[in-house]
Amino acid sequence: MVSRRVHNSIEKLPFALREAITQMLVDNIWPNDFKPEAGYKGTPRYIDIVLYCLQKGFEVSDSAISRWSIRLRVISRMKEAGLIARDVMKDLTEEKASATQKAAAEMITAHIVQLAAEEESLSTKQLKEVSQAVRDCMNVSITADKYIREQLAKKIRTATESTKAKLTKAGVNRKLIQEIIDEHLGVVKA
Secondary structure (H helix, E strand, C coil): CCCCCCCCHHHHCCHHHHHHHHHHHHHCCCCCCCCCCCCCCCCCCHHHHHHHHHHCCCCCCHHHHHHHHHHHHHHHHHHHHHHHHHHHHHCCCCCCCCHHHHHHHHHHHHHHHHHHHHCCCCCHHHHHHHHHHHHHHHHHHHHHHHHHHHHHHHHHHHHHHHHHHHHHHCCCCHHHHHHHHHHHHCCCCC
């Protein structure tokens, strides 16, 4: 398997250091072995991350940290879209399924694909999360489609039965009844 080109100096750092940087950016968690500036107790800043990397023997720039942070936000938005799709799917019942849910799932899918296309290098785990989000969105869309088709078929059956009953009661012959149903309701026997 061909490995992807590394686009950010943060990706070249050891896994544990990358994870610590990610926690500093995403969760505002200070690493236990970090020696911050005297007196500073706020959330980690880019300069703090640069200092932490220097303490670990690695040099990174503010811009590399900024790019990494943007990448994490993009991935976070993809995960969020996947969670929304899972939440929609969880509550999808026959009564709630609609064309609106299908459209929402398709819009989320398009958004996920766009975000993934904008990102130059995703890890295997990140690609898996993107594909899961797309799968969840498509499941919502497929379930909504099935429900809509089932409801349409049910309405056609009800209309057919009602029409047959009314026309039979009125004394119309069976052949004419079938022609009327085929012509007006679009019901054609296979």
